[in-house]
Amino acid sequence: MIEARETQDLNLLEDEAFRLHVRAWIEAEYPAELRNPPKRLHWDENKPWYFKLAEKGWLCPGWPREFGGLGLSPAKQIIFTEEVERHGCARTNDHGIVIAGSDLAALRTEAVLDGDTYVVNGQKIWTTLAMDANWCFLLVRTDKNAKKQEGISFLLVDMNTPGITVKPIINLEYHDEFCEVFFDNVRVPAANLVGTPNRGWDMAKALLSFERIYLGSPRLSAYAFSRLKQLADRMGVWEDAVFQDTYAKLRLDLEDLKSLYGVFVDKVRRGETLGPDVSMLKVFQTELFQRITDTMLEICGENAGLLDPMEGNRNLNPTGLYIQARPATIYGGSNEIQRNIISKNVLALPG
């Protein structure tokens, strides 16, 4: 799967040199016309970029080299993410591991070892872009008697294996981003096990700890905010002091989110492990993203009812962003779950 990986250990570069290295590569390789796409790209559009990322090892840069990653330090991963976001690159799929905080007790996929092969049965929803994927990373229950996070293993599955059925799920964006994947006696070589059997959750957790700060990054809100500005220009609402004040409040929320994000990024840079309090970022970021898009709908009049971007201009896409903002508080561990985490693991409230 991975061919021409970055050969040098990028951790050895100075931060600024690393940043320039990444930036130059993105600018050379990422198609200009796909910057800041109005909706999530489909596989056929995003494939070239995906392959380039995969080739170099950038798909999962934090993973150890033996699993196809670059073994990149958290501090370097943040710089990489910043550059990807700054450039407005399309999101790639999330490797099927967007399950942080989700209901593991009810994990509905199990694998039984049969000789040197795992036999996988069950189903999985929300696998991002699964219908386009060639491989997927799969968390499976390998020990039924263990409870919750124990007894789970991490498998790499070839999506062309017989017994796999992918059913796309149309979402509110009217776009088939999500899928339901059914596994019916799917045989996966035991060699495709990643890490230690029954310890898959530990590995997933390590990967997800980076995702948690990623979900709290101000970039998504910042992007929406910049589009709010363009929409306000178009709708001619700058004369309205009330809109100005709403805009000011959103901007200050965004700026303060950046300050708080900075506190966590500094910790990552210093090599500290992030605690559960990073959930604060996810909650505030996703709800700010929604509030920004709520404001878009409020100022755009009847355009609030349009399916497509206004006037064919993808930068004037209030309804698209509004709909895209809805699941932000649901995926990656719903905000209800994040608030449970904060109250129990940060504030030590009982029960």
Next chain:
Amino acid sequence: MIEARETQDLNLLEDEAFRLHVRAWIEAEYPAELRNPPKRLHWDENKPWYFKLAEKGWLCPGWPREFGGLGLSPAKQIIFTEEVERHGCARTNDHGIVIAGSDLAALRTEAVLDGDTYVVNGQKIWTTLAMDANWCFLLVRTDKNAKKQEGISFLLVDMNTPGITVKPIINLEYHDEFCEVFFDNVRVPAANLVGTPNRGWDMAKALLSFERIYLGSPRLSAYAFSRLKQLADRMGVWEDAVFQDTYAKLRLDLEDLKSLYGVFVDKVRRGETLGPDVSMLKVFQTELFQRITDTMLEICGENAGLLDPMEGNRNLNPTGLYIQARPATIYGGSNEIQRNIISKNVLALPG
């Protein structure tokens, strides 16, 4: 206690005639200088009015005549309350029965029958103005084995009985409105039992059902809103479109609260029993009252720190109203409890 009660059955009057009757009486008897007092009046200030109410039977107009009330219909009680509020009369004490939704399971006062006397022991907090009262209505546990609302009786207690200690509690208004009352072997004649033994909660509930709509009346918010207007005049913020919009939102909230209140008042007028959904009024009213006073603090600059009304003008009293608004969401069954009631008894959510 009650001397010169209204002799006619006021229920027989037409609504408009009843309203004029009440209005004329209030205008004749209520001291003009005590209209809309900046804080809750003390006993010595409020005593003349209290006695006048008691004389005529207006203290508990809904109670049966045999218990000192006027047996007034709910529709007439609403008119009475409207007139009292319109005139800005001071609140009298709440007869010690502001316990709606409070923790009855933990009711800490019990009474044991000893011959023809109840022996009362325990304590009670939040009895409004208890240190000024001559009599108090007391809910006591008379059957320890019964659970929750059962086994509770209603007693009328002379506050001069030996064994009663009243300890005032200074509140955030810096005003001793609330008290803790301790009962140490207080002997109360069994004849002072109101209603049926162990069925006191039924009686309290009937009284409280009127209180629940009373707590949701828009008058308190309307009063605060009128003071917000005066404060805005004084602070010169009308030129500020942002304040205007905040003011508009509060006003529309108030107007819609009036519409919703009207729906419930119409039910009362039609003689329907109010359901648990009347809790919606209490939640919205009290939180609106708080939001109005929050806005006062936002616009009044450093006056937000003053203990007393601004410039000796009791109509410019942002901090007093702000503090008075705080317990509104706590007393009469906290808004958390009201939301529990709505979710369980109105929406039939489980658990």
Next chain:
Amino acid sequence: MSEVLEERAESIRMIRDSAGAVAPPGGDSKRVRALRFAAPGFDKGVFGQMGEFGWIGLAVDEAAGGAGLGVSEAIALTEELAAGLAPEPLIPAMLSARLLAGADDQSLLAPLLAGKQVVLTAWQERADTLAVLGNADAPRVFIPQAGGADVFLVPVREGAGLALYAVPASGADLTLEKTMDGGYFGTLRADPARGKRIAADVGAVLDAGLDEAALMTAGAMVGLMERAFDMTLAYLKTRQQFGRIIGTFQSLQHRAADLKIHLALTRAAVEAAAAALDAGAEGDARKAAVSKAKARAGESGLMVLRQCIQLHGGIGYTDEYDVGLYLRRGMVIANQFGSAALHRRRFMALAPEDAE
């Protein structure tokens, strides 16, 4: 209850029942889904039924062929139809019927009232307005379900008056844009000269009609909120997570309680406004009552609908599950006939300070 009120309550009950013919009480999204994103986005047969039921002329005088009912009945109807997601452009048709009745043009009014012709009013020249400019050559925008129109009514400013032209849809320069709910907004570049001048000044009638349309749209929002909230409650009562019915989680219970409060406020505001109009409110008081209701519906409406999605979790974000249809329709109607901000401003400008 007084006899008059009792009679009105009965008439509203009947209207609600009759709505079941198009929008069954239990909900039927199959018909609605089948019509989405396929021009004209609604069923002309059902539009015909609406005419047969007397809905299009619900508020039109009996003398002019209508049912002569009031605004309270109209909002009850639009509420029920929205709860059933009916995509037919009834509110715009009722607006056109009002104009034609005012213009006393039976040749267009009769087939419209009968549901045999779809007549839509192309009054709007920019987003978020209730002002009818009537520039002859300005494109008319945001015409709901315009792809199914047979005739457009186009108001044109002529001196001090606002003349009305009837322009046949066939051959008109009309472009369509898809709307979130599977319908279409039309932009009409009409040449009024192609049409027939049917009235010299419809300014006052159109002004009143737009207010009624705004209020009926608020009524429709109540219907969306109510049904989406019911679905959400049902979901909360059955869906399990972490081994518990999710409706037992207090944070979700309290959120549901707050949504219920907003729903109750919106209904109270809308019904109070309808009652005021039916009681003969005029001028500023009439406009203020409408604006109060529409401001609430615009603001609380979208809030409730988006929270219904959130309370459903992942499944709420799928197109397959009906609750999303309510949000999508809500997006289309939230700002129709004026956004919350517009109506808030108008309310403050018009409502007497001590209105109770």
Next chain:
Amino acid sequence: MSEVLEERAESIRMIRDSAGAVAPPGGDSKRVRALRFAAPGFDKGVFGQMGEFGWIGLAVDEAAGGAGLGVSEAIALTEELAAGLAPEPLIPAMLSARLLAGADDQSLLAPLLAGKQVVLTAWQERADTLAVLGNADAPRVFIPQAGGADVFLVPVREGAGLALYAVPASGADLTLEKTMDGGYFGTLRADPARGKRIAADVGAVLDAGLDEAALMTAGAMVGLMERAFDMTLAYLKTRQQFGRIIGTFQSLQHRAADLKIHLALTRAAVEAAAAALDAGAEGDARKAAVSKAKARAGESGLMVLRQCIQLHGGIGYTDEYDVGLYLRRGMVIANQFGSAALHRRRFMALAPEDAE
């Protein structure tokens, strides 16, 4: 962490520790309660201690007798002292020290830095402003803890400059009003001619000093929020109702989580602003950083404090229980040196649009 950052972190830790002498970490409201509503509302002895600790001159250059530390240290100190509810007017005294150091007036500066004289700056002519008008005959209002002042510094507009007069408090026309927290605001009707003219133009210094005071006040708000929130968490973990620890109720847990987020945002905003000032931010960037922090502190501060009362239920509304003291102090400082609205407007006017 770089060596410079490590050094600064250590210096901030030391400042926090030293604050314990006046505001013990566990909290001690006895001293605070004893001083309430009895003029001057604070303890001159403790003010003296503050001088001895070097706090009044914390940010004053070492050459002028100060400690030469930065804004990050200053906000750490004001945070700790507010957490302990210390009523002494340290922030106003630091503002005066900055002015006197700028004016190079050792005869007033030295006793102020030593905590032997209370010198307060009477700059404000109306509510909610940062503008120093300097009208010679205008009363100066909202002077914090003015009853304990020995000397007032009064800026007076003279031509293009803002001259500074030192007016002795004794004999001055000063009226006091009680504040919510048991202190006093003073209104001074000064005759600058009675005083000594000690500088010809303090406009720029005062401007910068007011910004620092605003930021230190935001730091104080963080201290109030943090301690009140800690008390609330402790209460949620122990108080029982309906047979359950109330902290197990999810609706209260989620509310607490939201308060924690606002606390974290406020702290991040305040500390980022202090770091920006210490890194030499100037002009608009400096003002924007301060306004961003003060707007957040004003808004999130009161919100968190009032929710702490609500989470305490009835007991939170008693004066006996300390949490109310935090709300009362919060009301006094929320709008000091500019309300949230003022700072929001200033931020928008000054911050470059793409500031990160």
